[in-house]
Amino acid sequence: LDDEGEAVAADLGDSARYLHLDVTNDDDWVAAVELAEQEYGPINLLVNNAGVVSFGPVGELPPDDFRRVVDINLTGTYLGMYYSVPSIRRAGGGVIINISSTAGLVGYAMVPAYVASKWGVRGLTKTAALDLARDNIRVMSIHPGAIRSAMTAEITDEVTAANPIPRMGEPEEVTKLLMFLAADATFSTGSEWIADGGEVLPPVVELFEEN
Template sequence: MMNRLTDKVALISGAARGLGAEFVRQLAAEGASVVIGDILDEDGRQLAAEIGKDARFVHLDVRDYNEWTAAVALTQDTFGRLDILVNNAGVVRSAPIDEHSPEDWNLVIDINLTGSFYGIRAAAAALKASGRGSIINISSDAGLQGYGGITGYNASKFGLRGLTKSAALDLGPYNVRVNTVHPGLIRTPLLEGMEFPQDHVALHRMGEMSEIAKLVVFLASDEASFSTGSEFIADGGESAGMAHTRH
């Protein structure tokens, strides 16, 4: 199915590489105009050139609210509207809780959680004016269950669920939908060539970036018109419980 997003305009953070870039490509393939937000200027401009005339790049550090307002303004000035916001920018820092530095905690919370709040706050008026807005917050399996050694990341992704539900209630009267996507372990360029045990995953494999992007496209489209405040999980069954290993 193609052209589900014709005449819609999307702003995506953390979009120059990896999973975010795959979101850009699939949203554009479905007919959306896209604005690529990232701090990786060269990669972002190259991706915009790859997509063509219906794509723009904007430098976007999600920790800076002024950069968010500038990104929304560029989107509206260029394409006349904003219908879709994908909060994808994120980082992880690994350490046991008694070794997790305050600096790393603040960095992770600022990017993963506060950055998403800034995005929603900056885009809210434009999405309300759209009358058919969709906000998609990219969370993680770590927003559904605890993992040792990633305290800040766990907290930020659980917090994103609460932010999503609150925003869904506030923006629902304006027909703006807000949902989270919870990927499991996904095969990205950073993980190419690396092997991870998957016996604990029901499907016994890693996910592909295209599989998560298809879910984002669905939530961005009118096919998901009655879904808001919800969690969409794409983790191969990892969060379902411990998979049985057959012999």
């Protein structure tokens, strides 16, 4: 992954830097914040995007797998904020965007750790929004549905065909939402922003017969 990260940074140009970051490791977060401040000055935008999933029903998913998912998805999000907030304060304020999931809005079978962690990110975001508002720091969560990625490689367009928008989402569609929240949504904090093609909407009920 380090080679891939270096390649992405190179493609982005001279203003991009790559740094190996294990989101569960305190020292890695300290190093990341230090590098960001050295290269760009105080941080004004943090995106907590790391996430993993393990499959298995409640009662069968091994506890170590549960802990690993929660440690990365939820504790990693907290550590990102913990180590970045002092820098964001030095910037005079900024934005924190935590990537949750539609699994942070509803329940899904076979992924108890993932669901628990993403509900946790949702609640943590709201608490952070309250704690940091007077520091001019807005905090929001994005809840993607089935977005085309390595994690969703086994999900096909056929699986999402019943959604109101009957297809997989593209990473760029989440990025556009993220950029809007970071730049233009200046009166929004603690909010949940959903990008799922209508996946979590209630089923459509036909109230009237067509003539």
